[in-house]
Amino acid sequence: MIYIVMGVSGSGKSTVGDLLSKELSLPFYDADDFHFPESIEKMAKGIPLTDDDRNPWLSLLAINIAQWEAKGGAVLACSALKESYRDILRSTTENVVQFIYLKGTQALLATRLRSRSSHFMPESLLESQLSTLEPPEQAITVLLDNTLENIIFEILKEINQ
Numbered sequence: 599m600i601y602i603v604m605g606v607s608g609s610g611k612s613t614v615g616d617l618l619s620k621e622l623s624l625p626f627y628d629a630d631d632f633h634f635p636e637s638i639e640k641m642a643k644g645i646p647l648t649d650d651d652r653n654p655w656l657s658l659l660a661i662n663i664a665q666w667e668a669k670g671g672a673v674l675a676c677s678a679l680k681e682s683y684r685d686i687l688r689s690t691t692e693n694v695v696q697f698i699y700l701k702g703t704q705a706l707l708a709t710r711l712r713s714r715s716s717h718f719m720p721e722s723l724l725e726s727q728l729s730t731l732e733p734p735e736q737a738i739t740v741l742l743d744n745t746l747e748n749i750i751f752e753i754l755k756e757i758n759q
């Protein structure tokens with residue numbers, strides 16, 4: 599199984615994904631590590647990515663997803679903001695991708711982004727992240743206004759159902 603922890607910047611994808619991977623004894627990958635340098639540069643300058651920036655990155659991730667699945671599964675932290683992006687991520691495997699959506703208010707997301715230091719993503723991009731987001735219909739949805747312990751507990755409960 600491939601678990602994709604998704605949501606806008608600051609929602610806790612990397613933190614939750616890493617913890618979840620340990621609970622599930624699966625390797626953890628962060629989609630941020632697969633961005634092209636030009637994309638990181640754009641975001642650092644406060645310029646939102648476009649479909650043209652994201653699609654090749656998502657296709658690269660999809661190739662990796664098939665390989666991770668063949669090796670026994672993984673947890674991936676990836677924004678996966680639009681349904682079309684999630685379609686690309688699902689395109690190389692059949693029925694093995696489970697999305698986990700971290701949902702929260704703009705105010706809390708902004709607070710989380712502000713409290714974080716030394717990250718390329720500026721808080722100014724939060725608005726465009728939220729306007730691009732198409733909330734997933736088929737996902738385990740968890741409210742991020744909770745302790746990490748409770749968030750992981752909720753996710754594991756849903757996975758084990």
Ligand SMILES: Nc1ncnc2c1ncn2[C@@H]1O[C@H](COP(=O)(O)OP(=O)(O)OP(=O)(O)O)[C@@H](O)[C@H]1O
Pocket residue numbers: 605606607608609610611612613614630675710711713714719742744745746749
């Ligand atoms: N449940 C939580 N309670 C309190 N703080 C949290 C929680 N989840 C994450 N954080 C903190 O919020 C900040 C954002 O989390 P994180 O970097 O994991 O988000 P992200 O979605 O991966 O962001 P990005 O996509 O921009 O890399 C971090 O400083 C993290 O420690």
Ligand SMILES: O=C(O)[C@H](O)[C@@H](O)[C@H](O)[C@H](O)CO
Pocket residue numbers: 606607608630647652676677678679719727
């Ligand atoms: O699709 C996107 O716009 C990107 O993946 C962003 O979401 C950032 O990479 C991530 O949030 C790191 O801060």
